[in-house]
Amino acid sequence: MDKDTQAVIDLLNHALAESGLSQAAFAGALGTSASRFSTYRSGKTKPTAQFVLRAGRLAHALRKAREYRIMTAPGTASAIREASDEDWAWRMLLQGRDHLRLLLNRHDGSEAAWEAVPSTTGQAGFDALLAVLTAHEFEAAAEDPPDWTMIEALADPWIPEHPFLERDEIIKQTPAYLSRVNIFVPARDLVTA
Incomplete structure (x- = not known):
């Protein structure tokens, strides 16, 4: 696996962990399916740069909302x-x-x-x-x-x-x-x- 693909996988794994959600719930929150998100995390399918950035931004915001004890x-x-x-x-x-x-x-x-x-x-x-x-x-x-x-x-x-x-x-x-x-x-x- 090339370094860029591994970097994308690492970013998505970090976003998933930071979100505090299950893979299925985080995928749904991003507007995709759990199976599609799984293919991104395995490197079988390459997501768009926009998707990766959105996953990171959304995960960070979900963590903040959780810290503030705010509903999403x-x-x-x-x-x-x-x-x-x-x-x-x-x-x-x-x-x-x-x-x-x-x-x-x-x-x-x-x-x-x-x-x-x-x-x-x-x-x-x-x-x-x-x-x-x-x-x-x-x-x-x-x-x-x-x-x-x-x-x-x-x-x-x-x-x-x-x-x-x-x-x-x-x-x-x-x-x-x-x-x-x-x-x-x-x-x-x-x-x-």
């Missing part, structure tokens, strides 16, 4: 998926969004942890909402949103049940950035203390 997109999706009820799922979604705000305010590169592609929450509405809220926070911080946040509008409107608002009131009180993707949640339900 994959962690938020997992917390939503594992929530015992829908109220808890909403809390996890908003807590993750608030943690993203904290990272964006640090200006130390740790916000890149939110570039990690999350797995599904198990519900199309929450998947879409996580993507849209993440994109909205990056845009509000004048940063480019991660690629995984660029989604199509839901085929059918998602209007989660509300304890005291009627459907028309929910639609009227939904911010435009949500209604554009066929999600309807009142703006005040997205506010945290």
Whole structure:
């Protein structure tokens, strides 16, 4: 094996270790499959320079988020998926969004942890909402949103049940950035203390 290939393997192995994730989870966070990532780590397939750099940057950001005890997109999706009820799922979604705000305010590169592609929450509405809220926070911080946040509008409107608002009131009180993707949640339900 040539020195350059070995150097790439070493960089990917270091990134994987630094990320704190399993190979499958880190590969998913990078937007590739575990088997493809394995071929990169063995030297059978050569990744692009961009992929190697992204792996290092993402791993470093994931380590920083872990040190700060801050949720990432994959962690938020997992917390939503594992929530015992829908109220808890909403809390996890908003807590993750608030943690993203904290990272964006640090200006130390740790916000890149939110570039990690999350797995599904198990519900199309929450998947879409996580993507849209993440994109909205990056845009509000004048940063480019991660690629995984660029989604199509839901085929059918998602209007989660509300304890005291009627459907028309929910639609009227939904911010435009949500209604554009066929999600309807009142703006005040997205506010945290």
